[in-house]
Amino acid sequence: MNKYSRNQRVTGITKILTENPNKTINLKKFTELFNAAKSTISEDIVIVRETLSMLAMGRVETVAGAAGGVKYICGVSQEESRIFAEEVCEILSHKDRLIPGNFISMTDIMYNPExxxxxxxxxxxxxxxxxxxxxxxxxxKGIPLAFEVAKMLGVQLVIVRRDPKVTEGSTVSINYASGSTNRIQTMSLTRNSIKKGSKCIFIDDFMKAGGTARGIINLLKEFESELLGIGVFIENIESGHKLVEEYVSIIQFKGISPEGKSKLNPSEIFEKA
Incomplete structure (x- = not known):
């Protein structure tokens, strides 16, 4: 069998861990893959752990027990997050992004992999x-972002429909009021999508008044499940009162300037950076 240098092992271990976030990987996988002793692999993992920590790129945790091992937990520094938010704000603030009704054109952003x-x-x-x-x-539009969040947390993505699809079988539907227009809308979810008693988070591309998030909370109750958190790419703080109290956003939209540009800035979560 091939023998690998420490650099090669560390590179391979880092790739495997970061490509499988929040998944416990038994050390036996690494010992067999690299034809190395468990003590050697443990030393390699210490290097990976320390490097990721120093670079604020997440952390590696040890999971005890017979079925234990190590797992990678994603992470990013406050400074890097703030810089990213500022760059996106700059892109979205261009005049040509405004469309009739004072909406921001952001479809290309939400489908940009990077x-x-x-x-x-x-x-x-x-x-x-x-x-x-x-x-x-x-x-x-929120699907790509929600998929990335689900991938980094190592859990399944569930997509709620605006209209039920016959091909998806039996569904649960509720009516909810849009927070911005108070218009009655419908959302649906197939009965086998979520197990009872599940804990969930809701991810969306844009929050105006929080009506959709409130609808998700009520829909999950039909599955005897709980919403533990809400995360959005952009929140509209110009709309004032939100129907949900606790949520995390990356960018804040503050309306349109007299010059006809969108007023955007990084969310308050980056102020301590």
């Missing part, structure tokens, strides 16, 4: 300690 990945890591890092079962989102 941007969505970074935003996903930031939001996932905020919910690392909740030990959730599912990430929930509403179709359609």
């Amino acid at each position: 941007i969505v990945h970074k935003a996903g890591v930031i939001l996932a890092s905020a919910f690392n300690e909740l030990h959730i079962d599912y990430v929930v989102t509403v179709e359609t």
